[in-house]
Amino acid sequence: MTTNPVTHIPVLVIGAGPTGLATAALLRRHGVEVRLVDRAIGTSVQSKANLLWCRTLEVLDELGLATAAQEAGDPLVEGRYSAGAKRLATVRTNAVPGTRFQPTIVQQNTTERILAGALDVPVEWGTEALEFAVDGERPEVLLRRPDGGTERVRAEYLVACDGMRSRVRAAAGVEFEGEAIDEDFVLGDAEVSTDLERNTAYQFFGTDGFLIASQLPGGLWRLAGPVGKPVESPGPADLQHLVDKYAPGTITVTGAAWVDSFRISQRVSPGFQRGRVLLAGDAVHVHSPAAGQGLNSSIQDAHNLAWKLAFVVRGLAGPRLLETYGHERKEVAEAIRRVTRMQAKMWFMARTPLARLRRTAMLRLLDRTGAFERKLLPRLAQLTIDYASSPLTGGAAPRKDPLRPGLRLPDVEVTLADGDRAWTLALCADTRLTLLTAAPGALDALAARYSAAVVLRPVVAGGPLAPLATDVVAVRPDGHVGYRGPATDVAALERWLTGPLALTASIPTSIPAGAHDATDH
Numbered sequence: 001m002t003t004n005p006v007t008h009i010p011v012l013v014i015g016a017g018p019t020g021l022a023t024a025a026l027l028r029r030h031g032v033e034v035r036l037v038d039r040a041i042g043t044s045v046q047s048k049a050n051l052l053w054c055r056t057l058e059v060l061d062e063l064g065l066a067t068a069a070q071e072a073g074d075p076l077v078e079g080r081y082s083a084g085a086k087r088l089a090t091v092r093t094n095a096v097p098g099t100r101f102q103p104t105i106v107q108q109n110t111t112e113r114i115l116a117g118a119l120d121v122p123v124e125w126g127t128e129a130l131e132f133a134v135d136g137e138r139p140e141v142l143l144r145r146p147d148g149g150t151e152r153v154r155a156e157y158l159v160a161c162d163g164m165r166s167r168v169r170a171a172a173g174v175e176f177e178g179e180a181i182d183e184d185f186v187l188g189d190a191e192v193s194t195d196l197e198r199n200t201a202y203q204f205f206g207t208d209g210f211l212i213a214s215q216l217p218g219g220l221w222r223l224a225g226p227v228g229k230p231v232e233s234p235g236p237a238d239l240q241h242l243v244d245k246y247a248p249g250t251i252t253v254t255g256a257a258w259v260d261s262f263r264i265s266q267r268v269s270p271g272f273q274r275g276r277v278l279l280a281g282d283a284v285h286v287h288s289p290a291a292g293q294g295l296n297s298s299i300q301d302a303h304n305l306a307w308k309l310a311f312v313v314r315g316l317a318g319p320r321l322l323e324t325y326g327h328e329r330k331e332v333a334e335a336i337r338r339v340t341r342m343q344a345k346m347w348f349m350a351r352t353p354l355a356r357l358r359r360t361a362m363l364r365l366l367d368r369t370g371a372f373e374r375k376l377l378p379r380l381a382q383l384t385i386d387y388a389s390s391p392l393t394g395g396a397a398p399r400k401d402p403l404r405p406g407l408r409l410p411d412v413e414v415t416l417a418d419g420d421r422a423w424t425l426a427l428c429a430d431t432r433l434t435l436l437t438a439a440p441g442a443l444d445a446l447a448a449r450y451s452a453a454v455v456l457r458p459v460v461a462g463g464p465l466a467p468l469a470t471d472v473v474a475v476r477p478d479g480h481v482g483y484r485g486p487a488t489d490v491a492a493l494e495r496w497l498t499g500p501l502a503l504t505a506s507i508p509t510s511i512p513a514g515a516h517d518a519t520d521h
C-alpha cells in the first residue's frame with residue numbers, strides 16, 4: 001500500500017451493482033455516512049437480471065422506489081412450459097399470495113439507475129479499488145480515481161459488493177466453493193417478430209436443451225439457452241438457432257441489442273465476513289439465472305446487512321450483531337443453490353427419455369394441483385425466507401404460526417390503537433425495531449429506555465395478528481420477526497435485546513439526521 005494520506009470513513013462500499021447500490025441506499029436511510037465506489041463509468045450496459053420478485057419490490061418500497069420500478073417495468077402474468085408444440089404447464093405468476101407486490105419484468109440496468117438516482121451521496125464512478133489491507137485493526141483500501149490519482153481510505157467497515165470475481169474476497173482469503181455447470185449458454189436481448197404474448201415467461205424444452213423467451217419493457221425479447229460448445233462472438237444468429245431448435249416458427253430474430261455467452265456457476269462462500277470486511281451479492285454467491293434469484297437475493301443481502309451495520313456503526317449494538325448477517329444469508333444462499341441445482345438438473349439437463357418423462361410428469365402435477373402457485377412461487381418470490389435457526393432469533397411460537405420468530409412479518413392491514421389503518425410492513429419499515437402488540441402497557445418504559453433503537457406500535461389484534469392480544473413481537477428493520485413472547489414478560493424481551501441483538505446498555509437517544517422512520521413515506 002502506498003503512503004498517500006489516509007481518508008477516514010465509517011463505511012466504504014466497493015461495487016455499485018445492485019448489491020452495492022442497495023446497501024448504500026439502505027445505509028443512508030439509517031443516516032450512516034458511506035462512500036460508494038465503482039470502477040465502471042456508470043450503471044451496467046447489459047440488461048442482465050430482468051425480474052424483480054415480490055420481496056425485492058417490498059425492499060424497494062421501503063426506499064420509496066417500488067412505484068418507479070413498477071412503472072419502468074411490465075407485470076409478469078404467466079409462465080408457460082412447453083415441449084415442442086405441447087403445453088405442459090401454465091403458471092399464473094401475478095397472484096402471489098401475501099404481498100402487495102407482484103413479480104415485475106425490469107431490466108437490471110433500469111433497477112440500478114433507479115437505485116442510483118435515489119441516493120443522496122454520489123456514486124464515485126470510474127474509481128477502482130486497487131489494493132486492500134484487511135488484516136489491520138481497520139480495513140484500508142487504495143483507490144484509483146478517474147483522474148488517475150490515488151487515495152488511501154481507512155474504513156470502520158468495508159462492504160465488498162464487487163461481483164463474482166471479487167478482489168476483496170480474494171484479499172480477505174475467503175473461498176468461493178461450488179461448481180460451474182459443464183454447459184455453455186448464450187443469452188441476449190433481441191429484436192424479433194413474433195406472435196408470442198408479452199408479460200409471459202416461456203420455457204420451451206427440447207431433447208437436449210431449452211429456450212427461455214420473454215419480452216422486456218421497451219419491446220426487445222430476452223432469449224437464452226444452451227449451445228453445447230463455447231461460442232466465440234455470439235450474435236443474433238445464435239439466438240435464432242436456439243429458436244429453430246427448441247421453438248421452431250415462433251420467433252424471427254431480426255437483430256440484437258447485445259448477445260453474450262456464459263457458463264452457469266453455482267457457488268457460495270463459506271463465510272460472508274472476515275473481521276470488518278463484509279461480503280454481499282455475487283461476491284459471495286452466484287446462482288443459475290434460471291429462477292431469477294441472483295439480483296433478488298443480492299438485494300436481500302443488502303437488506304439484512306444494512307440495518308445491522310447501521311446499528312453497530314451508530315453505537316446502538318455491539319459488533320456481535322454483524323455475525324448474524326453471514327449466518328442468516330449463507331443459509332439462504334445455500335438453499336437457493338439447492339433449488340437452482342435441482343432445477344438445472346431436472347428441467348434443463350433432462351437428456352434421457354426417463355428424465356424427460358419425470359420432468360413432464362412433475363410439471364403436469366404442479367399444473368394440475370396448483371402447487372407451483374401455492375408453494376414454489378412464494379419461495380421464488382423470497383417471501384418464505386426463514387431465519388429460525390439464526391442466533392438472533394428469540395422467543396417462540398408454534399411452527400406454522402405466521403408470527404413465528406425468523407419469518408418475514410405477514411403484510412396485512414392492521415388497525416392501530418388510534419384507529420388509523422396501516423400495512424404491517426409499511427408500519428415496521430423503520431430504522432428501529434418495532435414492537436407490535438395489542439397489550440403495550442408493560443412495555444412503555446422499556447421502549448422509552450431504548451428509544452433510539454426500539455419503537456412501540458400498539459395495534460388491534462386480529463386475523464394473523466391475533467396472538468398480539470397477549471404477545472409482543474419485535475420486528476427487525478428488515479421486516480423479519482426477531483422475537484416473540486408474552487407482552488407482560490418485559491425482562492425476557494430485554495434479555496433478547498441486550499443478548500442476541502447486542503443492544504448496548506446505554507445507547508444514544510437521538511436518531512442521526514438523515515435516518516427515517518416509517519412515517520416518512
Ligand SMILES: Cc1cc2nc3c(=O)[nH]c(=O)nc-3n(C[C@H](O)[C@H](O)[C@H](O)COP(=O)(O)OP(=O)(O)OC[C@H]3O[C@@H](n4cnc5c(N)ncnc54)[C@H](O)[C@@H]3O)c2cc1C
Pocket residue numbers: 014015016017018019020037038039040046048049050051108127128129130161162163164166167260262280281282283289290291292293294295296298
Ligand atoms: C449477462 C448476465 C445475465 C444475467 N442474467 C440474470 C438473470 O436473468 N437473472 C438473475 O437473477 N441474474 C442474472 N444475472 C446475475 C445478476 O446480474 C447478478 O446476480 C447481479 O448483478 C449481482 O449484483 P452485484 O451487485 O452483487 O454484482 P455486479 O452486478 O457484478 O456488480 C459488481 C460491481 O462491482 C464493480 N467492481 C468490481 N471490482 C471492482 C473494483 N476492484 N473496484 C471498484 N469496483 C469494482 C463492478 O464494476 C460492478 O459494477 C446475470 C448476469 C450476467 C453477467
